[in-house]
Amino acid sequence: MNRYLRPLAGPLGAILLIVVLMSLAMIVAGTSPVDGFTALFVGALGGRNQLGETLVATTALLFPALGICLAFRAGLFNIGAEGQLLIGALCAGALGAVLTVPGPLGILFMLVAGAIGGGAWGAIAGWMKARFGANEIIATLMLNFVASAFALELVSGPLKGPLAAGAETAWLDPKYWLPALLPGTRLSIALLFAVALALLLQWVFARTVFGYDLRASGEAPEAARRSGINLGRLTWLALTLSGAIAGVGGATIVSGELHRFNTQLSPGYGFTAIAVALVGDLQPLWICLAAFGFGILESGGLAMQASAQVPKDAIHVIEGLIIFVLAARRYVATRVEGTLP
Amino acid sequence: MDAVLTLRDIRKAFPGVVAVDGVDLDLYPGEIHALVGENGAGKSTLSAIAFGELKPDEGSVTAHGTVGLVHQHFELIGRLRVWQNVLLGREPHRGWRIDEASARARVVAIAERNGLEIDPNAFVETLPIGVQQRVELLRELDRDPAVLLLDEPTAALAPAEIESFFATVVQLAARGTAIMIVTHKLQEVIAYATRVTVMRHGKVVERTLTSATSIPAIARAMVGGEVPAVAAREHADLTPCLHVKDLCAGSGATQLNDFFLDVRGGEIVGIAGVEGNGQSTLADALAGLIDYTGIIERRGTMGVIPQDRQREALVMDWSLVENTLLGRQHRKAACRGFQLDRVRARAETESIRERFDVRAANLDVAVRTLSGGNQQKLVVGRALIDTPEFVLAYNPTRGVDVGAAALVQSRLMEARNRGAAVLLISFELDEILTLADHVIVMYRGAVLGSFGRDAFDRAEIGRLMAGSA
């Protein structure tokens, strides 16, 4: 295959597969794929509001996906982005509710609080892995449940907004809202932050010593250790940064979209982000595109459910199937290209 | 007498290379047939085909009776017992339950019949390598093979163990088993085999009775010409470089006990020993990878050639350029600010490629696509590129062809000639005797003997390697 086309094969194959599987899900639900896709795309891209919502979902997926990407590159399977995002959002929401500084500074503080919260949550798993060798997959997943119980406890009690009906913090002062990117929609400039972060990560992986160490540890841990890399340090650093990125994402949801913390703020972004990161082939720039694609599914899925009676959850089945198929891709690729056994 | 194993016109190709190209082979009961050739000549592929592990693209394999294979890297399960390893897949049972008593008895019986001593209840991982090989052999013997293929069976054995191993093999042959030995130790071919087949580039280039040939003749047939020479040893001034004293590290069988060693600039010190006697612990302690007590004093910079190039030295999916930086990425010179200096790395890789004759399509292909010899040349080149004052070379020519081995050995000799201190840890006694100015025999983590170049005594070194003082 042409070397310029080959990197495209994965994402294009994934898109094709999504289309086929979605069609199947629509047929099973008794809707023709034409109607289903029309509903999906009109719902996702059919107007200013729809596009805004799609990009809101894109942003919400992009942060945790980039965090997951960083951990995966270091060979660490972080499936705790959901919890890291939640804790990041909680810290940002809790801080934002009591802040009394000028607007931009307050937003900055909230983002930093999100990074610290998410980072700390990732660091727990990182520390467990580095110190005890505890399996990070199980640890990060367990921490998701701890995070949601912890957040629920806090916003049901001490952090509950004085006027809040449900489990949520007080609303933010509008000066702490991230400026809108697309006026009239909920889309904030957080999208630009996320894309900038993707560019930064692309550079870090490709050009810097830290990125080199990270990739070496992921691809060949024993060779990496012998090259002078402190694997334990790198492990907790990678999981901390990974959690911090997801945590910033949580903070941007609070500051840019909901303007308060709510335990229901993520409909599983942290899990969908795993699919986003894998479909994006763990390349930050491809991940931006993948996040947009999944953003379409997220926001269009609701419309599809309403107008074409295809349950939105079909999308999660498809995410799973995509991940599953991508897992086999590497083997198939080596078989096709042919290397010595 | 009829052949028990017949291979006719065997051909097997892998993408990009024809591994076996039209080979015939007959094995007769009672013969010990040696199969020799360079790495990549097709020996392993041919024996895998003979064993039935691999299907040939063309040609036929006819076997009368079962074919057994003793692997070079033992296919054993360390955490299971000897009898479990030997009888896996053929467990005697009563109902659904394994009959452990008769299993043990059966293992002891086969062992005794073949003059081997074994504790059927021992966990394999606790056994020394020589005994592990017995387990591997017993597993094949339990199936009463008509043909037994032995792949580099003596690679990890001490000279004394090799003798007793061949005593068993000769006995087996005398009882009518056809035996094929894949090896690169030509002395063993001459001493124990009846016939020898030499392969080169997938073809048989010579087949003769061992009584009608000699070691140099076989070597020439293998290489297809004269064996390349190693660079000459020149006079070099000796300067203190590495001083090791009272070194204790590691645990278990590979524990170092009060190890001592001095390597001076301008000399090659060889560590002779059978695999698993603490060489890895020593290398790791010197490379600063494990904790130790005692003294390790080193002057100047260090270049390391690790033992396992694929696991310890290279990132297989990375390019040559990226691999050239590995282990050197934290030096100031490798970076410009936060960024790695890619221009410099490329220039360095290019110079390694030239000086070490690394054959690759270009500098950006993954090292996985390189042959083992070329991968090793890259690793050696990387270790030497910064002209280190101390070089730690651990089996630097393992699994590479004669040409690549001679090149690697020459570069090590040149490093010594320019004044570097070289510590050569090798399981190949011949390599050590060729290169070293000084030999230290290592046994169970301790120094058992020490020889200057003018006092090399192959037999005595061999005895010490087996632990007899």
Next chain:
Amino acid sequence: MNELIVTLVALTLVKATPIIYAALGGVISERSGVINIGLEGMMAAGAFTAVVASFATHNPVLGLVGGLCAGAAFGYLLAFAATRFKVDQIVAGTGINLICAGGAAYGLVLLFNQPGASVQVASLGDKYWVLVVLAFVLAALLQWLLYRTPWGLRIRASGENPSAVVSAGLDPLRLRTYAVIVSGALAGLGGAFLSIGELNLYSDGMTAGRGFIALAAVIFGRWHPLGATVACVVFGFFEALQYVLQGQIAWLPANAMQALPYIAALVALAGVTGRVRAPAADGVPF
């Protein structure tokens, strides 16, 4: 007080049961060399299918069979991917988790026309204790199978060194396939216990990470069926404790208490890893 202890013990056993099934599945799968990250999803598949089967047949026993088969089917999917396509088992297992959780949610809408939870179906009712006892019996049986029978020896061998199994003339991929199918079946049964044993419906997210707690139990139990079972009882205890204490002590933070079993699993994971050795070829494609 005595009554409280009896309640606690009984609830501990009930809460441990689904995790035991999943953990036994985890043990057999990992002993054969396949890490089954998809246990969580296979439990969800079992739980949902059991409800559907019970709904269709009005027979909870057939519901259990349905749950078992659904788990086994996803086990086969993982085994097929792991043996035939040499996939990264972790990624594939994660995919299965998403497929099963999403699939059950999709199915709820399609079949029951209501998101979130199914209608109530015929459940085992007060006969659920049979499954509790069966869990412990299966643990003992699996222990015996793994350590005393040829089949167990071969499974363990293919998790340690599949090449050696080939040398012995056996097919490790087939052994792994069988093991992972059994693994899925056990997880499916555990899920079925959740939906039609303890309760009489399926609701979204009802497996609540039990598949992962089971994986922690496998490690804590050193890959022994009985060890893993003990670990499950410990985790079950913390889950039960949370319920029992909630009614008893008013000032306890009720929501935070829900984290108790997960924290217990985390502590166990950190405490025991490093002192235990996984099967040598665990998770390594062959």
